[in-house]
Amino acid sequence: MIDKKSIAVLPFVNMSNNIENEYFCDGLTEEIINALAKIKDLSVTSRTSSFYFKNKTVTAKEIRERLNVATFIEGSVRASKNKIRITVQMIDTGNDLHFWSETFDRNPDNVFQIQDEVSLFIAEKLREHIGHLEIEDKLVEPINVPVAIYREYLKGRYYIMKLDVKNSIKGINILKDVIKKEPNFIQPYLDINLSYTYMGTLGLLPADEAFQNAQPFFQKAIELNPNSSRVQLNLSWIECWHNWNLEKAYEHANKALEIQPSDDIYLTISNYLTVEGKLDSAHNFLDKALQLDPFSAMNHHYKGFLLYLQEKYNDALPYLQKALELNTDLVFPPLYIGECLLFTGKQEEAVTYYNNLKGIPVTDLTQLGGLALCYAKMNDYKKCEEKVIELETYLESKNIDKAFNFLILVNVLLGNYDKAIDLVEQAFENHLPLILLLNTEPIIKPIKNNKRFKSIMLKAIPDNVNYKQKKKYKQALLDTNEIKKYSKELEQIMIDYKLYLNPDLSLKDLASYLELPANYVSQLLNLGFQKNFSEYVNTFRVNEFKERVLQKENKGLTIMAVAYDSGFNSKTVFNTFFKKIEGITPNAYLKSNS
Structure with missing residues (x-):
């Protein structure tokens, strides 16, 4: 609907x-x-x-x-x-x-x-x-720069949004000229940072070079306006992928979401939930990103990636292929397309796929690493060893992260578990971001319960749901800070997903969205909102009814028809809750607002 x-x-x-x-x-x-x-x-x-x-x-x-x-x-x-x-x-x-x-x-x-x-x-x-929307008096804040300079800025952004190297460099040079003329204009700094980061992430430029080029522009943007949504999102990425501080990463991402919701913020939060191993919740946020941007290649790729992590290989393939259809330069999907073929028994097809890859630079390692995985899975030790030796030559290169990742996965497939864990340890000591995504990787399953591997994962991600001891119930389930945090998260979930429109919604359903036990959510509702489950959910339904019943398109419907559309499934419950919350009957409310 x-x-x-x-x-x-x-x-x-x-x-x-x-x-x-x-x-x-x-x-x-x-x-x-x-x-x-x-x-x-x-x-x-x-x-x-x-x-x-x-x-x-x-x-x-x-x-x-x-x-x-x-x-x-x-x-x-x-x-x-x-x-x-x-x-x-x-x-x-x-x-x-x-x-x-x-x-x-x-x-x-x-x-x-x-x-x-x-x-x-x-x-x-x-x-x-x-129908009703809360609209501010101003939606576009004027920028304190001359119109001629602003038009030059639009020209620069026009070129970088073409998202290829040639046009991006052209746009960056225009924006650098804008900065010389207006050094306190924040947008060019953010766009140059965005352009370099995008090119580095997609392998269009060497990642280290791209991120180093981006850094001074981002630092200046922070000085000019630390509360910009874009600044907060970039700070969030740094906290996760550079500092491995998920708590701070969520804090900045949620702040960015409050300032101005966008699909890339939902995608980012989905990334963090993946790192924590909360894949169902990661899907929820990713679906919101896809809803806002159904033609984003990255959103389709990440949906396929999540399905790959859940070993739903046949379900993953269409999303990964759609991502490449939308953006043929996207470097991530080919690796997982090949792996999906490999792990659904199409081993020769996977080898052919990797051998025939076009447009991806050799230094990206997708072809080399993909073939190494295929030969390891097929027990072709000679060919696998040749690829492993070649991968090891990249351990001293800018592609150290990808080289380590492939070598770890290949050694697990070969059954060299101690060797694989040695490599994980080295990757951890080198502070490589691949560590954050290892715990959800299906290939890693044979070593996930290894004590040494668990120890490394917990040092990297202390809140890792895959490895921490199962939480024992305690008398005081949630502390004050947790109640505040989860209350805010729950309100956002209810707004984003309109869960209350489901007449069969249960406390357990609500708990699944928060990734908490039902006992905890019951306490959260009681202490955070001073309501039980029914009171909390039906308050949303009453507000939904009040909005719907006054809309022109619903004038021909009965009061109960609108109530059912708002999530209620009982006339008695609806009338009781409405009068309890509003102090009058639904009929009286409708008459007073006609």
Whole structure:
């Protein structure tokens, strides 16, 4: 079922011949997406998926099916020296109804005012169409730089968002010039950091070189605004992958989520849950990322990766293949596509797949490591040894992390468990990030219960759910800080997933989302919210009913029909809880608000 409070903003069409106007069109689209994403309870498709449809002709039905949204915005921009004309339309994807269109003729020098005005207008019209939304007085904050400099910034961002090396370097050089002119403008620093980090992560540049190039720009961004959502997300990555401090990593990621929700923040939290071994919860957050950005190659890859970790190899393959379809330069999926073939008995097919890999540099080690895994699994010791010797030559290179990873996995497959654990120990001493993902790797299973391996894992991740002793119930189940932490997490889960709409929701269901025993969640509700399970969940249902019953599209429904749609499954329970919470009957509420 499509959430009626969901929207996509398609890239605005450049109606001018001037390429400069193309930068403004993309920038305006991004600003509107970012502005609408600030509205609580509104689900906004991310940039990647919206821009997938740039320069493509699509129907409302296609947008509904492919982006899973109830509404979308399309528009165009025509610019001249003294005037800019922006035309905006809002379309209901269910019936292909263009329920409003507006044209804005404005002075091109008032760029920030234009962005805010158009965003607010869209938000207000959306509220009229779908029901109540809390909208702030301003959605786009003006930037204290001259318009000419801002247009140069949009030009630089236009090139780096093409996400290939040639255009990224071109965009970075433009943004460096912007920084020289406006050294206190934070966005160019964040975008240069993003561009280098992306190229390093995808293997488009040597990782160490890319991250070193990014670092000074990120440090300056922290100085300028430590509370930026992008800054908080980057700090979160550093705490996890560099400092191995998951508590701090979650803290920064949740702060970024509070400032402005986005698919990459949900993806990041899914990463951390994977590190902890909480794979079911990792799926929940990843599904939210996919909902916001269904055309993100990385989101599809990670969904496939999670299924691979759960040894659901046949289920994983379509996601991994879709990731490559969306981005042929993505270096991660091929390794796991080959492994899925290998572990479903298609060993020769896996060897052929790795041998025929195209477009991935040899130094990425996917082909070399993938073949080593195949030969180890097939007990072809001679060929395996040749690949292992070659992998060992990379232990002194920039690819030390990948080399160690393959050597550990190959030795486990060969049954050389002590050798594999020696390598794990060396990787730990070298503080290699691969350590954080070893505990969920299926190939590692034969050594997971080894005392020495457990010890290394616990030193790296003290809260590792795979290796710590099973928590014994205690009299005081949760302390004050834990209650505060989990209360916040539970509220976010209820908002994101609307669990209360399930009439059969149980305390155990709620507990599974928090990865806590039901006893703990019962105590959490009692001490954190002063409610029992029924009171807590039905409060959400009452609020949902109050919102739905006043909507135009529900005018023809009975009160109980709306109550059932809001998650209640009993007339008595609904009437009792409504009067308890609101102090009046549902009928009286409806009459007083008609």
